[in-house]
Amino acid sequence: MNIIAQYGDIIVILACVFGFFMAWGVGANDVANAMGTSVGSKALTLKQAIMIAIVFEFAGAYLAGGAVTATIRKGIIDPSLLASTPELLIFGMMAALLAAAIWLLVATFFGWPVSTTHTIVGAIVGFAAVGISPDAVNWGKVAKIVASWVVSPITAGLMAFFLFRSVQRLVLDSATPFRNAQKYVPGYIFLVGFIISMVTFTKGLKHIGLDLSFGSSALISFGLAFITMVIGKIMLNRIKEDKEADKDYHFSSVEKLFGVLMMFTACAMAFAHGSNDVANAVGPIAAVVGIVSAGGEVMQKSVMPSWILLLGGAGIVTGLVMYGHKVIATVGKNITELTPSRGFAATLAAASTVVFASGTGLPISTTHTLVGAVLGVGLARGLAALNLKVVGTIFISWVVTLPAGAGLSIMFFFMFKGIFS
Amino acid sequence: MATTNPFLQMFARSPFKPMQEHIAKAQYCAEQLIPFFEATYDNDWLVAEQLQQKITLLENEADAIKKEVRQSVPSSLFLPVPRTDLLNLLRMQDKIANRAKDISGIMLGRKILIPQIIQKEMLEFVQAAVNTSQQALIALNELDELVGAGFRGREVDVVEALINKLDDLEHTTDELERHVRHSLFKVEKELDPIDAIFLYNVISWVGDLADRAQDVGGRLQLLIAR
Numbered sequence: 001m002n003i004i005a006q007y008g009d010i011i012v013i014l015a016c017v018f019g020f021f022m023a024w025g026v027g028a029n030d031v032a033n034a035m036g037t038s039v040g041s042k043a044l045t046l047k048q049a050i051m052i053a054i055v056f057e058f059a060g061a062y063l064a065g066g067a068v069t070a071t072i073r074k075g076i077i078d079p080s081l082l083a084s085t086p087e088l089l090i091f092g093m094m095a096a097l098l099a100a101a102i103w104l105l106v107a108t109f110f111g112w113p114v115s116t117t118h119t120i121v122g123a124i125v126g127f128a129a130v131g132i133s134p135d136a137v138n139w140g141k142v143a144k145i146v147a148s149w150v151v152s153p154i155t156a157g158l159m160a161f162f163l164f165r166s167v168q169r170l171v172l173d174s175a176t177p178f179r180n181a182q183k184y185v186p187g188y189i190f191l192v193g194f195i196i197s198m199v200t201f202t203k204g205l206k207h208i209g210l211d212l213s214f215g216s217s218a219l220i221s222f223g224l225a226f227i228t229m230v231i232g233k234i235m236l237n238r239i240k241e242d243k244e245a246d247k248d249y250h251f252s253s254v255e256k257l258f259g260v261l262m263m264f265t266a267c268a269m270a271f272a273h274g275s276n277d278v279a280n281a282v283g284p285i286a287a288v289v290g291i292v293s294a295g296g297e298v299m300q301k302s303v304m305p306s307w308i309l310l311l312g313g314a315g316i317v318t319g320l321v322m323y324g325h326k327v328i329a330t331v332g333k334n335i336t337e338l339t340p341s342r343g344f345a346a347t348l349a350a351a352s353t354v355v356f357a358s359g360t361g362l363p364i365s366t367t368h369t370l371v372g373a374v375l376g377v378g379l380a381r382g383l384a385a386l387n388l389k390v391v392g393t394i395f396i397s398w399v400v401t402l403p404a405g406a407g408l409s410i411m412f413f414f415m416f417k418g419i420f421s
Numbered sequence: 422m423a424t425t426n427p428f429l430q431m432f433a434r435s436p437f438k439p440m441q442e443h444i445a446k447a448q449y450c451a452e453q454l455i456p457f458f459e460a461t462y463d464n465d466w467l468v469a470e471q472l473q474q475k476i477t478l479l480e481n482e483a484d485a486i487k488k489e490v491r492q493s494v495p496s497s498l499f500l501p502v503p504r505t506d507l508l509n510l511l512r513m514q515d516k517i518a519n520r521a522k523d524i525s526g527i528m529l530g531r532k533i534l535i536p537q538i539i540q541k542e543m544l545e546f547v548q549a550a551v552n553t554s555q556q557a558l559i560a561l562n563e564l565d566e567l568v569g570a571g572f573r574g575r576e577v578d579v580v581e582a583l584i585n586k587l588d589d590l591e592h593t594t595d596e597l598e599r600h601v602r603h604s605l606f607k608v609e610k611e612l613d614p615i616d617a618i619f620l621y622n623v624i625s626w627v628g629d630l631a632d633r634a635q636d637v638g639g640r641l642q643l644l645i646a647r
Contacts (some may be wrong), residue, residue, distance in 0.1 A: 033428040100472040164571070173574030250576075251569045335432045340567075367428050374431060381501035384435030388499045393427045 004087060007420060008292045009088060016311060019223065022281035023315025025104045026116050028323035031316065033367045034273040034347075035266060036331025041343040047195040048333065050325050053319050057241035060274025060358075061282075061313035062306070064200045067361035068276055069309070071141070072100060072120065072283025072342035073290070075361065077128045086186075086291050088132055091416040092409070093284040095131075096123035099408035100280070103401070114397055115365040119146060119405040120280040122249045127413040138392025151185045152353050153372025158217075160349035160376030166382070167341055171254065178241050181257040185236060186229050192348055195229030196271055197221040199355045228264065235260045251341070258340035266346040272354035273366045280363065282312035306404040326383040340372070342382045354411045368394055433498055437564050439490045446483040446543070447518035447560040449583060450476050452628060457525050458547055460558060462540055466532060473525040473576060483518040501572050502644050507564050514561070516633040517554050524626045533619055536612065541605045543608035543624075544595040550627050553590040554634035560584055560641055577645050587638040594631035598624060 004011070035053050038044040044052065082089045100119040107114040121142075128136045174180045175286055201217035284307050298386035338346065350373040352365070357364045371390060378386045434441065455475045460469040490511055494504055527533065535543050562585040570576035601624055609617045 002509040022511065033426070036428075072609065099469050168573055172570045175574075175575065251567050331426065331429055334429050337432055337435055341569075366428075371428055374428075375499075375616070378499055378501070383499075383501065384437050384568050385433040385494070386499040387431050387433040389497050390427050391428060396581060397427065 004292055004295065006088070010256065011094070012289055015090075015094055015097065015285045015416055016089040016096060018101055019103045019281045019285035020311060020315040021117065022051030022097055022104075022116070023278060023312045023417045024278050024319035024322075025108075026281060026313070027057070027316035027319025027321075029104070029108060029327060030107045030233035030277055030366060031270070031273060031320050032322050032327035032331045033305075033370055034269045035328050036335060037269075037338055037343045037347055037370070038262050038266035040335035041259070041262060041338050041340045042336075043259040044266055046325060047408055048263075049266065049328055049332075050320065052267055054330075056267045056270035057278075057320065058313040060271035061278035061316060062274075062309050063364075064275035064355065064358050065272070065278045065312065068279035068358050068363050069286055071145075071363060072124065072279050073149050073287040075141050076121065076124050076138055076145070077132075079401075081136045082132065086363045087420070088178055088287050088417075090291055091420065092124070092127040092131060092183050092413050094417055095122060095412035096405075097281070097408045099123045099126075099405055099414050103404050103408055107401075112397070112400070114401045115367060116277060116280045117363045117365045118149070118398060118401045120284070121363060122402035122405030123409035128361050130325045130406075130410045131417075132308075139244050140408065147290055148357060148364050149368065152357055152362075152369045153164055153290075153375075154294050156251065156349045156373040157353060157370045157376030157379070158351040159346060160277040160345045160373040161380045162346040163349055163353045163380060164377045164380040164382045167258075167345060168382075170196040174247050177251060177254045178257070178331075180356075181254045182236060184295030185257050185261050188261050188344065188348070189224045189232035189264050190229040192268050192351075194221050195222045195267045195348075195352045196355055199352075200271075200275075201357045206330075207219070223298065232260060232264060234265075249374050250322075258344055261345045262340040262347065263342045265351060268351040268355070269347045272351040272358065274313065274359035276354050276364060277366060278309065278312040278316060281315060282308050285311070294417055337384050342377045346370065346377050348374060422630075431434040434493050435501070435568070436490050436507065437568050438495045439486055439493065440507070440514075441564055443483055443486040443490065443511065443562055444514045444558050444561045446479055446486060446518075447514050447521075448554050450479040450483065450518040450521045451554045453479070454524060454547055454625040454627075454630075455544070455551060457528075458535070458544055458633075460529060460534065461533070463546075464534070466529070468523075468597065469529055475616055476522050476525045480518045480522045483515060485517050488639045501568065506640065506644045510644055513633060513636045513640050514557075517557070517630060520626055520630045520633055523629070524623060527619065527626075528623060531619055533585070533623060534617065535620070536605070536608055538608055541603050542597070542604055544625075546594065546601045547627055549590070549594040549597050550631040550634075553587065553594050553631040554637075556583070556590050557589040558632040560587060560638055563618065572645055580645060584642050587635060591631050591635040594628065598628040622630060 031053050035049045039046055039049045045153065077089065079089065103119050104114060104116060125137055125142055170184045171177050171180045178369050198217065198221040201221055202214060239256050239260065241253045289308060350370040353367055353369050354364065372395065377383055431625060453472050457469055458474040491508065494500065494507065497505065500502065500507065513522060563580045564575050564584065567580060605620060605624065
């Protein structure tokens with residue numbers, strides 16, 4: 001108890017620094033995959049992509065990041081076992097943050113493919129199971145999270161498959177692809193607006209004082225989606241058919257229309273990413289701050305202060321501005337094969353899956369979800385060439401990252417325990 | 422760092438653009454046969470040799486693209502079409518360039534003169550064969566659109582129509598081949614027997630060129646058939 005009273009301020013400041021650093025890493029690295037697709041398909045310029053990422057990552061983190069944060073904060077560990085030793089939870093969360101941040105730094109340096117989400121979950125499970133006791137881990141919840149890592153890429157893949165098939169049927173395979181695209185793209189834009197706002201309104205927003213019923217959520221989402229669609233329609237009307245370019249490649253003008261759609265899915269993707277990945281950094285801070293401010297009470301029912309979400313959002317944006325733009329440019333340059341008609345299907349499917357996971361409080365990997373979505377488009381024969389070795393790479397990143405995150409966090413846990421007590 | 426990003430790794434280079442470059446090269450090779458035959462008619466072996474060298478050079482370039490395509494489709498690659506069908510198509514495309522090289526090579530090497538009396542007919546025949554391979558190129562030019570449409574629907578019909586026209590052109594070439602053979606048969610007694618044998622060879626190779634072009638169409642059809 002007196003440890004918390006004695007070092008409370010230092011602990012909170014440390015946690016914030018570690019967490020901010022984590023968020024910085026998410027912004028510097030992970031955002032690139034979410035936004036690079038739009039840059040690669042030439043739907044957005046690099047500058048536009050960064051602007052969209054800043055606004056929507058932040059909005060996603062603040063508006064819809066609450067549920068995943070709660071899972072990281074108090075879902076994985078069963079706090080009832082720690083009521084008498086709250087300082088252990090504090091040390092553990094700080095160890096997890098530090099372990100994840102360092103592991104990500106090392107992995108980035110050596111170019112290993114790792115997921116922020118997997119690292120932090122591995123780290124939390126690690127310190128809790130080894131440092132405290134295996135009973136402290138809520139294994140049921142952990143199993144659910146791990147299952148969601150398998151289910152989310154598959155869901156996104158299926159969704160992307162059917163989205164692209166619908167594009168084939170309605171637009172690409174028609175006698176007048178350009179006119180059909182003009183007709184159907186607003187519908188897809190509506191879908192983007194509706195899915196994202198619906199999930200956000202029904203699952204999030206409680207922490208900013210908005211608690212809506214399902215019916216009114218649906219109504220507001222419908223309205224928002226309609227407004228989005230009208231904006232999209234205005235942008236679409238500005239695009240004229242370019243007969244000259246179509247001679248060389250028949251779908252040139254059509255792709256331009258899908259480019260507009262992809263601007264919207266890019267916003268959705270950034271929002272989804274912010275809503276899920278900010279929790280990796282913010283969840284542990286929230287746990288630490290919660291205990292310290294409650295004076296050592298582990299079972300606090302208080303809602304997380306929203307400044308913590310803001311801190312996470314700020315970290316992501318800082319990472320993005322300082323370093324992320326370079327990674328986005330690299331990703332964009334290398335995936336030019338993903339034209340807007342395919343890119344939108346992949347990003348919309350991934351964004352919907354991630355936002356839904358965010359609403360349910362499941363921390364998942366945005367990159368892996370996106371990989372699943374792209375494979376879905378590929379299965380619909382939508383992509384020229386996909387390297388299937390990547391599935392193996394992802395599997396390896398799982399096998400390596402979980403124990404690495406766990407091992408480091410166990411080490412730091414005992415280190416903190418030694419320093420402070 | 423970029424190369425180890427699993428998301429980036431997933432996007433391999435498309436083999437379809439180089440496929441189109443390859444057949445364009447092969448066709449460019451075949452086209453040279455027209456001025457080449459004209460040069461031999463004029464008994465201008467200097468020009469003929471230059472053209473033969475050009476054909477050899479183009480054939481080498483086509484070979485290089487062929488190797489590049491083969492290397493870019495490892496078996497771990499996920500393509501919208503069966504990999505073996507794609508590689509078979511490539512092999513057929515390559516044979517067009519090879520045949521053009523064979524024809525010009527043997528004619529230059531043996532300084533084969535086409536008898537005056539069948540020259541006009543022969544040139545028509547060569548032109549018809551080159552037209553056939555030209556049609557194969559036109560059909561292959563739709564490959565990027567096929568990828569764009571996901572190898573489905575209307576675009577498939579467009580390509581089928583192009584392949585049908587390719588078959589018609591090959592039949593025309595066959596017809597002309599028969600005529601040329603018949604005309605040669607009528608004058609063969611007046612020729613040196615060995616020259617006559619090689620003349621028949623040249624005729625059948627020119628016919629082969631059109632056959633290869635038709636095979637390209639056939640392979641393309643297999644590629645898009647489901």
